[in-house]
Amino acid sequence: MRIIKTKNYDDMSQKASAQIMAQVNLKPNAVLGLATGSTPIGTYKCIVESFKNGFVDFSEIKTVNLDEYVGLDGNNDQSYRYFMNDNLFNHVNIDKNNTNVPNGMASDTAVEADRYEDLIEEIGGVDMQVLGMGLNGHIGFNEPTKIFDKRTREVDLAPSTIEANARFFASMDDVPKTALSMGISTIMKARKILLLVSGSAKADILYQACYGDITPDVPASILQLHPDVTVIADEDALATIAKNVK
Numbered sequence: 001m002r003i004i005k006t007k008n009y010d011d012m013s014q015k016a017s018a019q020i021m022a023q024v025n026l027k028p029n030a031v032l033g034l035a036t037g038s039t040p041i042g043t044y045k046c047i048v049e050s051f052k053n054g055f056v057d058f059s060e061i062k063t064v065n066l067d068e069y070v071g072l073d074g075n076n077d078q079s080y081r082y083f084m085n086d087n088l089f090n091h092v093n094i095d096k097n098n099t100n101v102p103n104g105m106a107s108d109t110a111v112e113a114d115r116y117e118d119l120i121e122e123i124g125g126v127d128m129q130v131l132g133m134g135l136n137g138h139i140g141f142n143e144p145t146k147i148f149d150k151r152t153r154e155v156d157l158a159p160s161t162i163e164a165n166a167r168f169f170a171s172m173d174d175v176p177k178t179a180l181s182m183g184i185s186t187i188m189k190a191r192k193i194l195l196l197v198s199g200s201a202k203a204d205i206l207y208q209a210c211y212g213d214i215t216p217d218v219p220a221s222i223l224q225l226h227p228d229v230t231v232i233a234d235e236d237a238l239a240t241i242a243k244n245v246k
């Protein structure tokens, strides 16, 4: 695990976008695994800026997103498909047919989950997976649990996640209670992982994820076993690590 310390959120965003663009320039037909949430918004902004300046070409890139709320279709402005179009895909030269987000409107979520797993394999697996991390250490929507969840499936969102995500909805009741999420094994199969973390609220859980026991109680802790993880985090998020790791 490599940890890159950045001054603040903007610095984290710039450094993360540089890593993603290096991947795209190195392998123009790469498969990128992408995340939503507040953390990568600045990263996507930097990528769009660089695209406008001619520094990066997405014409052959394929993407797979980590997750989607069950019950929201892509036109709903809280869906993760909408988020990706709005923050990235609408502003770069990616072929939307090459962008994939689990279908939250699927009539059978188990069938949709299997289709998604198969699709990731068919397109050759993920070259670089971008991750954010929840306040409880979740990655994708793999919430703390007793055993690591493996494959893509429908998951119940933890009450703390529903509460954290309520900021994007009119009320807490409007937050979907389940989501389709890539599993821990799905994420761990990515050839490279980029974990982005910002803010003091995540300092303790980031310390546990990077230096604590590897436990399904802190789902991100499994990343300690991956051979190619880069954590890009700002000073605030790294505060507990700075205090405890010499």
Ligand code: F6R
Residues within 6 Å of the ligand: 034, 035, 036, 037, 038, 039, 040, 066, 067, 131, 132, 133, 134, 135, 138, 139, 140, 141
């Ligand atoms: C998003 C995702 C989640 C978020 C996490 C952090 O696709 O899978 O794991 O990365 O909830 O969210 P933010 O960045 O909003 O703090």
